[in-house]
Amino acid sequence: KQEVTQIPAALSVPEGENLVLNCSFTDSAIYNLQWFRQDPGKGLTSLLLIQSSQREQTSGRLNASLDKSSGRSTLYIAASQPGDSATYLCAVTNNAGNMLTFGGGTRLMVKP
Amino acid sequence: DGGITQSPKYLFRKEGQNVTLSCEQNLNHDAMYWYRQDPGQGLRLIYYSQIVNDFQKGDIAEGYSVSREKKESFPLTVTSAQKNPTAFYLCASNTPGGGYTEAFFGQGTRLTVV
Numbered sequence: 001k002q003e004v005t006q007i008p009a010a011l012s013v014p015e016g017e018n019l020v021l022n023c024s025f026t027d028s029a030i031y032n033l034q035w036f037r038q039d040p041g042k043g044l045t046s047l048l049l050i051q052s053s054q055r056e057q058t059s060g061r062l063n064a065s066l067d068k069s070s071g072r073s074t075l076y077i078a079a080s081q082p083g084d085s086a087t088y089l090c091a092v093t094n095n096a097g098n099m100l101t102f103g104g105g106t107r108l109m110v111k112p
Numbered sequence: 113d114g115g116i117t118q119s120p121k122y123l124f125r126k127e128g129q130n131v132t133l134s135c136e137q138n139l140n141h142d143a144m145y146w147y148r149q150d151p152g153q154g155l156r157l158i159y160y161s162q163i164v165n166d167f168q169k170g171d172i173a174e175g176y177s178v179s180r181e182k183k184e185s186f187p188l189t190v191t192s193a194q195k196n197p198t199a200f201y202l203c204a205s206n207t208p209g210g211g212y213t214e215a216f217f218g219q220g221t222r223l224t225v226v
Binding site for chain 1: 155
């Protein structure tokens with residue numbers, strides 16, 4: 001059974017710092033990996049999706065990498081801002097593309 | 113404006129009562145999903161449906177029921193058999209396989225037992 005782990009569970013940084021969030025998964029037979037953002041009491045917003053054949057995806061200050069063979073992904077946030085404060089979740093989709101398994105999330109606080 | 117709509121945003125249930133959470137999507141996605149999120153935890157899959165009139169149990173289906181009579185709609189009923197229903201419920205959709213397969217989520221329903 002697929003298991004997804006995110007480290008650290010919580011992170012507090014001063015504004016302007018570059019930071020890395022980590023995601024690991026136990027079964028490398030995945031279809032894709034998605035990074036989501038969740039604000040308190042809200043739904044999930046998709047940030048980046050990496051297909052299993054890709055190594056990375058970029059959107060603005062966000063860069064996500066995928067090393068499928070080692071079961072790891074990282075989300076890099078450049079020049080962090082207080083508005084980046086949220087919980088970040090990674091999820092892997094199984095080979096059939098019909099089921100996402102989520103990590104427990106990293107709660108990020110960016111202090112002004 | 114395409115997306116997923118969940119209603120209501122807040123729901124209160126009395127002991128022994130069944131309640132139904134609504135999820136509607138206009139993204140023309142084939143598959144729809146229900147997840148439960150408890151405070152400080154990740155999401156756990158309750159049920160999913162890949163096509164109309166078909167659905168499968170997820171990891172924590174006990175005490176829940178679903179139907180998929182229309183492609184756009186996937187309501188979740190929390191029955192009295194669910195002993196700890198207080199949680200945040202999220203609905204998602206995608207079209208599995210053969211392409212982008214990005215999942216989109218609704219804004220959630222917070223269910224509280226009173």
